Amino acid sequence: MLKVVAACGNGMGSSQIIKMKISKVFKKLNIDADIHHLSMGEAKSAAASYDVVFCSLSLVDNFKVRNDKPIIIGLKNLLSEQEIEEKVKEKLIKQ
Amino acid sequence: MDFITMFNSVSKVFADNILTKPEFFIGILVFIGYMLLGKPIYESFAGFIKAAVGMMIWSVGSGGLVATFRPLLAGLNDRFALNAAVIDPYFGLNAASEAIKAVGMSLSWTMISLMVGFGWNILLVLLRRYTKVRTLFLTGHIMIQQATTCTWLLFFAIPELRSMEGAVWIGLLVGTYWAVFSNLTVEPTQALTENGGFAVGHQQMFWVWLTSKLAPKLGNPNKSVESLKLPKWLEIFNDNVITSGVLMIVFFGAIMLLLGEPYLRNLDKAGFPESLAFPTYILSKSLSFAVYLFILISGVRMFVAELTESFRGISDKILPGALPAVDCAATYGFSSPNTVLFGFLLGTLGQFTAIAGLLIFHSPIMIITGFVPVFFDNATTAVFANRFGGIRATVILTFMTGIIQVLGGGFAAWYFQLYKYGGWHGNIDWDTLWPVIGVIMHNLAVPGVILCIIAMLVIPQLQYRNGNREEYFNQGME
Numbered sequence: 001m002l003k004v005v006a007a008c009g010n011g012m013g014s015s016q017i018i019k020m021k022i023s024k025v026f027k028k029l030n031i032d033a034d035i036h037h038l039s040m041g042e043a044k045s046a047a048a049s050y051d052v053v054f055c056s057l058s059l060v061d062n063f064k065v066r067n068d069k070p071i072i073i074g075l076k077n078l079l080s081e082q083e084i085e086e087k088v089k090e091k092l093i094k095q
Numbered sequence: 096m097d098f099i100t101m102f103n104s105v106s107k108v109f110a111d112n113i114l115t116k117p118e119f120f121i122g123i124l125v126f127i128g129y130m131l132l133g134k135p136i137y138e139s140f141a142g143f144i145k146a147a148v149g150m151m152i153w154s155v156g157s158g159g160l161v162a163t164f165r166p167l168l169a170g171l172n173d174r175f176a177l178n179a180a181v182i183d184p185y186f187g188l189n190a191a192s193e194a195i196k197a198v199g200m201s202l203s204w205t206m207i208s209l210m211v212g213f214g215w216n217i218l219l220v221l222l223r224r225y226t227k228v229r230t231l232f233l234t235g236h237i238m239i240q241q242a243t244t245c246t247w248l249l250f251f252a253i254p255e256l257r258s259m260e261g262a263v264w265i266g267l268l269v270g271t272y273w274a275v276f277s278n279l280t281v282e283p284t285q286a287l288t289e290n291g292g293f294a295v296g297h298q299q300m301f302w303v304w305l306t307s308k309l310a311p312k313l314g315n316p317n318k319s320v321e322s323l324k325l326p327k328w329l330e331i332f333n334d335n336v337i338t339s340g341v342l343m344i345v346f347f348g349a350i351m352l353l354l355g356e357p358y359l360r361n362l363d364k365a366g367f368p369e370s371l372a373f374p375t376y377i378l379s380k381s382l383s384f385a386v387y388l389f390i391l392i393s394g395v396r397m398f399v400a401e402l403t404e405s406f407r408g409i410s411d412k413i414l415p416g417a418l419p420a421v422d423c424a425a426t427y428g429f430s431s432p433n434t435v436l437f438g439f440l441l442g443t444l445g446q447f448t449a450i451a452g453l454l455i456f457h458s459p460i461m462i463i464t465g466f467v468p469v470f471f472d473n474a475t476t477a478v479f480a481n482r483f484g485g486i487r488a489t490v491i492l493t494f495m496t497g498i499i500q501v502l503g504g505g506f507a508a509w510y511f512q513l514y515k516y517g518g519w520h521g522n523i524d525w526d527t528l529w530p531v532i533g534v535i536m537h538n539l540a541v542p543g544v545i546l547c548i549i550a551m552l553v554i555p556q557l558q559y560r561n562g563n564r565e566e567y568f569n570q571g572m573e
Contacts (some may be wrong), residue, residue: 003334008424009335009470011299011392012392012396013236013237013423014422014425016422017422018400018403021512037275039335039392040334040335041335041337042336044334049529056427057428058435061334061432062330062334075428076429077288077291077292077429079293079419079421080291080292093454095562
């Protein structure tokens with residue numbers, strides 16, 4: 001099972017939107033995942049225990065990646081299932 | 096026992112055990128929502144537990160904030176005849192709920208208003224041919240905060256309406272705001288996101304519209320903030336834990352220094368023993384504000400997640416194809432990280448300037464900067480100002496936003512008497528539009544409420560009339 005966190009500034013609104021959208025996309029692609037949502041500050045501290053982090057493109061630089069973990073996916077349009085699907089296919093499924 | 100007595104005793108049990116316990120009320124709402132959506136009973140039950148526990152965590156955080164805050168507020172008042180309020184929606188939520196409880200009402204009334212508001216918004220979109228409203232406000236945590244502040248505004252302005260009737264009026268008022276003002280952000284948001292398919296449903300909807308109108312007059316969109324190089328260290332302020340912690344140290348540190356060591360030692364004998372140095376005391380007290388704030392926020396997050404899930408399910412069923420109005424941060428991906436931080440920086444300067452002004456002119460209210468308005472309002476203003484007017488418009492508008500947040504928030508905290516509980520909602524629409532609505536209601540009572548609702552409902556009509564009528568209903572739709 002993939003451990004996923006959606007992060008945004010205060011961990012309230014946008015991360016909840018991302019969470020709902022990615023769970024839809026994961027269901028469609030048959031990916032089994034446990035999805036949480038947190039503020040950027042909290043997600044940064046906990047990033048090592050997740051496989052994938054989703055956030056707005058504007059927050060990507062705040063996360064540090066060590067040994068390719070976690071995979072950071074930055075989204076331009078948080079509401080676009082199409083964008084999420086493309087990026088998930090590109091970054092998660094190719095391995 | 097005849098039917099009427101039975102009904103009365105059942106409703107008394109309900110009123111005594113559910114209405115006075117908002118955690119169970121919200122839990123039941125979530126449970127019913129999930130059942131209506133056809134979720135299995137165990138999932139609905141899980142939703143009930145998470146919503147109730149979330150709300151109870153909220154009250155733990157809230158209780159901690161109140162207990163930490165009260166002696167300092169009393170001290171400021173006692174020594175300097177000064178009142179302090181943090182302008183932040185979570186401090187505002189805390190203050191408004193304390194005020195509601197202090198007049199003997201329960202937060203369940205807020206939840207009733209919330210349901211009425213949500214239902215009213217759905218109805219306004221269903222009747223879009225006549226109302227010209229295209230958007231459904233779906234940002235759960237904001238709906239909780241706004242419904243709560245609005246509940247206090249009406250309970251304060253019209254004490255006779257501290258009842259079921261009042262809860263319905265509050266729902267209609269706040270629901271009209273959600274529908275009409277999120278609808279007003281459609282065009283600017285569509286321009287910014289190149290038809291991203293959403294509108295803003297947050298705390299600065301009026302401001303987004305105003306910014307999109309003023310920015311082109313103030314600057315040139317081709318000279319953008321995005322190419323600007325900002326120092327790397329500013330990035331730490333993206334982190335809400337750090338920013339809130341720093342703000343609390345700065346402001347509460349200043350307040351405690353002002354009150355002085357002997358005063359505080361006398362005030363807080365248990366928490367400030369002989370062995371503890373003053374700087375250590377200041378640091379740990381200031382950071383405990385941040386601690387309770389995060390407890391409160393994580394509680395709100397937990398129950399709002401359930402509420403939003405069931406709201407979204409319900410709206411997908413009743414209203415497929417309504418344009419969703421969502422969190423302002425959804426627009427940030429359409430600008431550079433620079434713009435967001437730049438807005439925050441200029442807004443902070445504006446707020447600090449205005450706070451200095453309040454102190455210099457001996458205002459009876461001192462305003463304390465809170466994280467959410469200073470970060471999110473100004474970042475959002477920056478993103479839109481930059482899109483429509485480039486760097487010059489961004490500088491002017493975000494600095495002005497910071498100033499208005501403090502002055503408008505100070506007025507509101509004073510006028511609606513929430514300074515007694517140390518907080519005001521503080522986001523820009525609540526420093527401009529809502530104080531006006533509150534003052535109108537306070538002076539005109541129920542006719543004032545009706546006037547405000549009608550005045551708001553006229554806005555989408557004007558928008559439709561002055562805009563491109565053929566494209567109006569196609570905005571954001573594929």
